[in-house]
Amino acid sequence: MNAVVKRFPLRLDTRGARIDMTHGSGGRAMAQLIEELFLKHFDNELLRQGNDQAAFDVSAGSMVMSVDGHVISPLFFPGGDIGSLAVHGTLNDVAMSGARPLYLSAGFILEEGFPLADLDRIVASMGSAAGEAGVPVVTGDTKVVEKGKGDGVFITTTGIGVVPEGINISGDRAQPGDKIIVSGSIGDHGVAIMSSRENLEFETTIESDSAALHGLVQKMVETVPDIHCLRDPTRGGLATTLNELAMQSAVGMHLVEAEIPMKAAVTSACELLGLDPLYVANEGKLICICSAEDADRLLPVMREDPLGRDSRIIGEVVEDEHHFVQMETMFGGNRVVDWLSGEQLPRIC
Amino acid sequence: MNAVVKRFPLRLDTRGARIDMTHGSGGRAMAQLIEELFLKHFDNELLRQGNDQAAFDVSAGSMVMSVDGHVISPLFFPGGDIGSLAVHGTLNDVAMSGARPLYLSAGFILEEGFPLADLDRIVASMGSAAGEAGVPVVTGDTKVVEKGKGDGVFITTTGIGVVPEGINISGDRAQPGDKIIVSGSIGDHGVAIMSSRENLEFETTIESDSAALHGLVQKMVETVPDIHCLRDPTRGGLATTLNELAMQSAVGMHLVEAEIPMKAAVTSACELLGLDPLYVANEGKLICICSAEDADRLLPVMREDPLGRDSRIIGEVVEDEHHFVQMETMFGGNRVVDWLSGEQLPRIC
Numbered sequence: 001m002n003a004v005v006k007r008f009p010l011r012l013d014t015r016g017a018r019i020d021m022t023h024g025s026g027g028r029a030m031a032q033l034i035e036e037l038f039l040k041h042f043d044n045e046l047l048r049q050g051n052d053q054a055a056f057d058v059s060a061g062s063m064v065m066s067v068d069g070h071v072i073s074p075l076f077f078p079g080g081d082i083g084s085l086a087v088h089g090t091l092n093d094v095a096m097s098g099a100r101p102l103y104l105s106a107g108f109i110l111e112e113g114f115p116l117a118d119l120d121r122i123v124a125s126m127g128s129a130a131g132e133a134g135v136p137v138v139t140g141d142t143k144v145v146e147k148g149k150g151d152g153v154f155i156t157t158t159g160i161g162v163v164p165e166g167i168n169i170s171g172d173r174a175q176p177g178d179k180i181i182v183s184g185s186i187g188d189h190g191v192a193i194m195s196s197r198e199n200l201e202f203e204t205t206i207e208s209d210s211a212a213l214h215g216l217v218q219k220m221v222e223t224v225p226d227i228h229c230l231r232d233p234t235r236g237g238l239a240t241t242l243n244e245l246a247m248q249s250a251v252g253m254h255l256v257e258a259e260i261p262m263k264a265a266v267t268s269a270c271e272l273l274g275l276d277p278l279y280v281a282n283e284g285k286l287i288c289i290c291s292a293e294d295a296d297r298l299l300p301v302m303r304e305d306p307l308g309r310d311s312r313i314i315g316e317v318v319e320d321e322h323h324f325v326q327m328e329t330m331f332g333g334n335r336v337v338d339w340l341s342g343e344q345l346p347r348i349c
Numbered sequence: 350m351n352a353v354v355k356r357f358p359l360r361l362d363t364r365g366a367r368i369d370m371t372h373g374s375g376g377r378a379m380a381q382l383i384e385e386l387f388l389k390h391f392d393n394e395l396l397r398q399g400n401d402q403a404a405f406d407v408s409a410g411s412m413v414m415s416v417d418g419h420v421i422s423p424l425f426f427p428g429g430d431i432g433s434l435a436v437h438g439t440l441n442d443v444a445m446s447g448a449r450p451l452y453l454s455a456g457f458i459l460e461e462g463f464p465l466a467d468l469d470r471i472v473a474s475m476g477s478a479a480g481e482a483g484v485p486v487v488t489g490d491t492k493v494v495e496k497g498k499g500d501g502v503f504i505t506t507t508g509i510g511v512v513p514e515g516i517n518i519s520g521d522r523a524q525p526g527d528k529i530i531v532s533g534s535i536g537d538h539g540v541a542i543m544s545s546r547e548n549l550e551f552e553t554t555i556e557s558d559s560a561a562l563h564g565l566v567q568k569m570v571e572t573v574p575d576i577h578c579l580r581d582p583t584r585g586g587l588a589t590t591l592n593e594l595a596m597q598s599a600v601g602m603h604l605v606e607a608e609i610p611m612k613a614a615v616t617s618a619c620e621l622l623g624l625d626p627l628y629v630a631n632e633g634k635l636i637c638i639c640s641a642e643d644a645d646r647l648l649p650v651m652r653e654d655p656l657g658r659d660s661r662i663i664g665e666v667v668e669d670e671h672h673f674v675q676m677e678t679m680f681g682g683n684r685v686v687d688w689l690s691g692e693q694l695p696r697i698c
Contacts, residue, residue, distance in 0.1 A: 024696075026584025026630070027689030031593075050597050051520050052442040052580065053415035055512060060409040066402035067454035067507060069492040093401040105416035107505035109458070141505070143418040145696060149500040156456035156490070158416060158507035163404060171400050231401065235375025244380075248399050281375070340376030347373075347494060 012036040012116070019114040024144025037120055038140060041127030046103075046138040054138035056103065062163040066093035069156040073347045075122065077196045079189075079208030080283075083126030086155040088212050088283055089234065089349060091133055095214035096230040096286065098169045098221045099161030104130060106157050107141045111150035122153060133212040135159070161214075166225050173228035174249035178317040179295035181288040183216065183302060184209070184310040185261040186238050190280030190345050191269045198273070206265050211284030216305045220288065223301045229289040232282065234349055236340045239278040241287055242325045243339045252320020255327040255337065259314045279340045281348045289317060361385040361465070368463040373493025386469055387489060390476030395452075395487040403487035405452065411512040415442035418505040422696045424471065426545045428538075428556030429632075431504055432475030437561045437632055438583065438698060439506040440482055444563035445579040445635065447518045447570045448510030453479060455506050456490045460499035471502060482561040484508070510563075515574050522577035523598035527666040528644035530637040532565065532651060533558070533659040534610040535587050539629030539694050540618045547622070555614050560633030565654045569637065572650045578638040581631065583698055585689045588627040590636055591674045592688045601669020604676040604686065608663045628689045630697045638666060 012032050022029035039047060046054040070086040080088075087104065094101040106126070110119065130137050137157075188209040195206055213232065221227060229249070233241040238260070246253050262277055270277045284307060290298065295313055302308035315327075325337040361381050371378035388396060395403040419435040429437075436453065443450040455475070459468065479486050486506075537558040544555055562581065570576060578598070582590040587609070595602050611626055619626045633656060639647065644662055651657035664676075674686040 021695045022690075024584075025689060025694070026586075026589050027628075029690070030584075031688070049519065049521075050593075051446065053413040053446050053448070055411055055413045055446055055448075058407055058409065058412045060407065062404055063407045064402040064404045065452060065454055065507075065509065066488050067456045067490045067505075069456035069458050069490045069505065071458060071492045071494050097400065097402050097404055099402075099404075103414060105414055105507045107416045107418035107456070107507075109418050109420060109503055109505070139415050141416045141418045143420045143503075143696075143698075145420050145500060145503075148497060151494060151498040154458055154492075154494075154503070156416075156418065156458075156505035158414075158454045158456075160414065160509060170398065172398075235373075235379075237375075240375050244399075279376075339380070340374060341371075341378070345374075346370045347492075349492075 008032045014116045014120040017116045019110045021112055021144055041123045042137045044136040064094055064097045064099045065160050067158040071154050071347050072349050075152055078192050078205050080210040081122055081125050083122035084129040085210050086157045087126055087129035088210050090157040090159040091212045091214055092232045094159040094161040095217045096232055097163055098167035099163040101135045101159050101161040101214050104135055104137045104157050104159050105139045106137050109150055109154040110144045111152055112147040114152050167221055169227050169230050171229055171245050171248035174245055174251050174289045174317045176317050176319045178289045179292050179313050180315045182314050183286045183308045185263045186282055187266045187277035187280040189283040190348055191266045193348055194273055202265055204265055209284035211307055213286055216307045219301055224294040224298050227290045230286055232286050234281050237279040239337045240340045246323045246325055252318045253325040254318050255315035257327050257329050259312050261310045261312050357381045363465045363469040366465045368459045370461055370493055390472045391486045393485040413443055413446045413448045414509050416507040420503050420696050421698050424501055427541050427554050429559040430471055430474050432471035433478040434559050435504040435506045436475055436478035437559050439508040440561045440563055441581045443508040443510040444566040445581055446512055447516040448512045450484045450508050450510040450563050452487045453484055453506050453508050454488045455486050458499055458503040459493045460501055461496040463501050516570055518576050518579050520578055520594050520597035523594055523600050523638045523666045525666050525668045527638045528641050528662050529664045530660055531663050532635045532657045534612045535631055536615045536626035536629040538632040539697055540615045542697055543622055551614055553614055558633035560656055562635055565656045568650055573643040573647050576639045579635055581635050583630050586628040588686045589689045595672045595674055601667045602674040603667050604664035606676050606678050608661050610659045610661050
């Protein structure tokens with residue numbers, strides 16, 4: 001026998017093989033899956049330590065932690081896949097505190113029978129997204145459930161980050177008189193998913209806006225440390241996120257429909273699909289609330305960043321004991337933009 | 350209309366209602382589920398901030414991060430449930446670096462139709478486990494998948510913790526001559542789950558050993574800062590964990606079967622179920638590897654703790670270029686204890 005023992009006599013077949021229950025058993029098959037698939041794409045020093053936890057040094061200060069589960073269907077869609085989304089979604093939650101994201105953990109729940117080729121593609125995309133963002137996946141876990149007890153793959157990511165000193169961004173800080181900025185056109189992600197699900201073809205393919213916003217946020221907090229609120233309007237869309245902020249801050253909001261950026265293709269698709277774009281999920285947009293003066297300083301900085309090019313002031317914070325979000329419509333009317341009740345788009349992220 | 354707007358006109362029905370797709374939509378139903386179920390049981394200041402991320406202060410130093418997905422079936426079992434397990438499992442992964450766990454995140458993937466009463470019970474148990482451990486769940490996420498695309502509830506938890514200065518515990522530090530300690534009887538968790546799944550009745554109910562080990566670990570590192578390796582033998586059991594450590598440290602191991610603590614009921618159940626207890630999962634035990642001298646100092650300290658009462662030295666680290674784990678059997682023979690190949694117990698955690 002050789003001095004070097006071959007742990008895995010055969011290479012993992014990432015072309016034809018499928019996930020089976022042994023990949024979740026903690027034994028040799030799982031070790032091979034981790035080494036030949038996950039480590040290949042997530043390659044970094046901390047993960048290679050091979051311990052059940054990643055260790056790293058931190059400086060004293062304020063830290064944030066955020067978690068997001070991803071159950072999107074379909075797994076692959078125009079503009080991304082569940083892998084890139086699982087990175088962007090959690091990075092953005094971390095970034096919305098003004099923090100610089102540091103590290104990610106990733107928990108995979110795989111369904112028996114899922115093609116390894118698809119898993120390989122997803123993990124590769126996740127690795128690329130993490131690499132581009134400069135935020136490595138440093139610890140992970142894999143579980144396998146029987147066929148019919150899952151749906152391909154679910155990915156839960158947790159991110160941690162550090163908040164620069166002097167930053168205090170929170171959903172309860174919106175004040176009457178503040179301006180409401182959105183960083184670009186709304187509804188792209190949800191409409192891309194729905195079109196893909198319904199096999200709808202439009203003249204131009206609508207792509208998800210899935211993107212990591214922490215670079216944009218960093219420029220924003222450098223320009224205006226006193227940003228009051230930042231939040232990404234994901235599930236429930238712009239309308240739900242603004243209602244959350246209005247409630248947390250005990251204020252009302254007044255929007256101007258004509259100012260809300262929306263792509264023509266998204267508007268048409270929403271009409272066709274019977275969706276209200278205000279409630280459609282975004283994965284690469286943020287809402288920023290700050291003083292009017294700060295908004296004027298922020299806008300040019302945001303517009304210089306590719307992810308903030310179409311930033312607009314879409315309304316302002318007002319006093320309102322009912323915490324209503326209201327909108328002046330295109331036709332000069334006034335509409336209450338309520339919380340999403342019921343379900344508009346299931347499994348959109 | 351009242352000045353105080355009632356957000357949820359009807360209280361959440363945690364007795365008769367079931368999860369539906371609206372609970373994952375990001376709208377009003379989800380907000381109510383979070384407020385009236387999750388916040389009730391996870392009550393803490395950080396979670397109540399109501400932001401998409403939790404912010405807290407940390408000191409400079411070494412930090413660890415670890416993630417674990419939980420897909421155990423059945424959800425309720427003797428000695429615990431998926432909620433307490435999701436807390437213990439991740440706390441233990443954090444603690445195995447010698448760290449003091451600080452905070453947990455929790456991502457829930459719920460199946461449409463899952464009874465809210467069961468969810469309430471699970472989240473309550475999770476809240477109690479976190480409370481007892483002194484490690485709060487500070488940020489969470491909920492997703493809902495259609496009936497038949499999940500299995501009741503999956504919970505992915507990530508924990509972070511701080512490593513005391515001077516501690517350097519890692520799977521690659523086992524050295525020839527080191528002693529191998531196990532903190533108590535093996536196989537309890539896996540056998541409890543299998544008995545419960547197969548509806549087996551024994552004279553005494555075998556309970557899972559699911560428990561948070563960070564208190565025990567803290568006493569251990571205070572006594573012996575130079576512990577070389579710590580790991581909890583979960584999926585794949587004692588055998589797989591020792592093989593992992595042997596491979597990481599490039600050493601062999603020599604075990605003495607007669608020294609491995611095992612409850613008589615577990616031994617009998619394993620015979621009946623055709624299981625090898627060495628490969629059966631534990632959720633409240635740890636393996637510690639350290640010098641012979643340190644082992645003598647550690648044992649009395651471990652035995653003082655209720656979770657380490659039955660600690661034993663079960664073998665030692667040896668030189669072996671093949672990195673084999675071998676065991677002197679009860680009958681004086683010698684057996685290679687290989688990696689688990691294939692699947693022994695699916696969905697055991």
